Amino acid sequence: MDEETLEQVRSIVASIPPGRVLSYGDIAEIAGIRSPRLVGRIMAEDSADLPWHRVLRSNGTIAEHLRSRQLELLRAEGVLADGARINMREYRWDG
Structure with missing residues (x-):
């Protein structure tokens, strides 16, 4: 991967504001990268x-080893979770 990417x-x-989230796929799309x-x-x-905590899987779930923190x-x-899932429709940043 290059430095520009x-x-x-x-x-x-860094630009995701407090109280909002993006998925890995959202970030890839914004950056013009093929792969989340x-x-x-x-x-x-x-x-x-x-x-980093504002970046989630596309379905709003969190990796087990990061979940508590x-x-x-x-x-x-x-940003409130329903169990271990964040409602992406409610909290996704549309920046």
Whole structure:
């Protein structure tokens, strides 16, 4: 992956406002990237300084190993889950 793609994904994630979320696929589409998995890889490797908790799977679910912390951070911003799923229609950022 090139530096431009990395920075573009980082910029999109950084721009998601509190109380809103995007999916990996949303970010890929905005960035013009073919694969949401590439966004996931970028997030896994280089997102500690970003609001990573605002990025979800397209169905609004959260990876098991992140669930407690991610739900806690989202809840603090007013994003409420129904069990372990976020309502993407309600909270998706249309920026």
